[in-house]
Amino acid sequence: MSEAMRRHKLANGKGPEAELARAELKVEILRQLGAGRGLFAICKDKGMPERPTVLNWLSDDEKFRKDYATAREAGLDAMAEEIIDLSDDARGDIDEDGRPNHAAVNRSRLQVDARKWIMSKIAPKKYGDRVGMELAGDGGGALNIVVTTVGGKKVDLGNGKNDERK
Numbered sequence: 001m002s003e004a005m006r007r008h009k010l011a012n013g014k015g016p017e018a019e020l021a022r023a024e025l026k027v028e029i030l031r032q033l034g035a036g037r038g039l040f041a042i043c044k045d046k047g048m049p050e051r052p053t054v055l056n057w058l059s060d061d062e063k064f065r066k067d068y069a070t071a072r073e074a075g076l077d078a079m080a081e082e083i084i085d086l087s088d089d090a091r092g093d094i095d096e097d098g099r100p101n102h103a104a105v106n107r108s109r110l111q112v113d114a115r116k117w118i119m120s121k122i123a124p125k126k127y128g129d130r131v132g133m134e135l136a137g138d139g140g141g142a143l144n145i146v147v148t149t150v151g152g153k154k155v156d157l158g159n160g161k162n163d164e165r166k
Contacts, residue, residue: 012053025049026057026064033071036078076123079115086112 012018025048032042043051058065092104119127137143145157 012049022057026061026067029054030067030071033068034074034078036075036082038075073123076119076127079119080127083112083115086115 013021029039029042029048033039039051039054042048043054058068086108089108093101093108095101116127120129135143147155147157149155
């Protein structure tokens with residue numbers, strides 16, 4: 001039995017050897033997450049625990065949960081660097097006849113777009129599009145908001161006052 005398979009089998013057991021195997025698997029999961037791999041892909045590797053097992057570890061182990069979040073953030077930074085590499089890599093963009101290889105270019109575009117999309121969903125404050133709106137009154141000053149009720153009464157909401165007037 002390979003070392004990876006032995007670790008996987010032990011990780012679901014009890015006792016000190018199983019605890020050590022779980023700890024080794026957690027470290028490897030965190031290392032790969034920090035390198036930009038996703039949990040789904042990591043768990044498909046030979047010798048790695050199934051995804052539900054890792055999710056159980058996350059719910060049961062506060063330190064692992066914090067380390068996981070840190071590794072995930074590092075993984076997003078690794079993806080950002082990978083986007084630069086993908087964008088700069090022109091290999092395969094021109095075929096042997098000197099013509100553009102549209103399939104290769106589109107594949108690179110898809111890889112970049114997929115990474116940008118997932119990054120914006122996982123960490124929207126850091127990697128999402130910034131959308132802002134600013135309202136200002138005349139000359140950039142404060143807004144003067146006046147609400148007219150059904151009865152024709154006007155309520156001035158500007159500057160925090162509620163001056164009623166007709």
